[in-house]
Amino acid sequence: MSASVRRSVGRRFTDPAIVHAIMSKELEITMAYWGRVLDLINEHTLVLSTADDLGTQSGPLVSVTMSKDLIWPYHRRLFQFLKSRARTEEARRRIEDLAPGGGYVFAPIHVILAGVPPENIIAWWETLMEYGRYDET
Numbered sequence: 001m002s003a004s005v006r007r008s009v010g011r012r013f014t015d016p017a018i019v020h021a022i023m024s025k026e027l028e029i030t031m032a033y034w035g036r037v038l039d040l041i042n043e044h045t046l047v048l049s050t051a052d053d054l055g056t057q058s059g060p061l062v063s064v065t066m067s068k069d070l071i072w073p074y075h076r077r078l079f080q081f082l083k084s085r086a087r088t089e090e091a092r093r094r095i096e097d098l099a100p101g102g103g104y105v106f107a108p109i110h111v112i113l114a115g116v117p118p119e120n121i122i123a124w125w126e127t128l129m130e131y132g133r134y135d136e137t
Helices: 003-012 016-044 064-098 120-131
Strands: none
Touching: 016 064, 064 120
């Protein structure tokens, strides 16, 4: 490969606009993959594991600054997506466990402990709105 080609390729991967475009597409594909996997294995999921290879035998592929600016925002969005799905699945399972036959009253008045992330409470409520209704007879 000629020196000019190497420089051109190198610039593409340090140009923030190009990196953001690549990372956005990669995030879209990864979220679609995990969404499908979770749809297939839903209640059988205990632990999720995802990884990325950001280093070589001799050191990181990108600087810490580049990682924070160009990679971490997409990892964070993926993790938020996965955690949101996990919260929703857990809330749905609890409703399915407790509601059959009637009588389950969704009343989180004194059961929300300090330190519970607001996202968990929102997921709980949204799941209740979707799955927590008794048939009217």
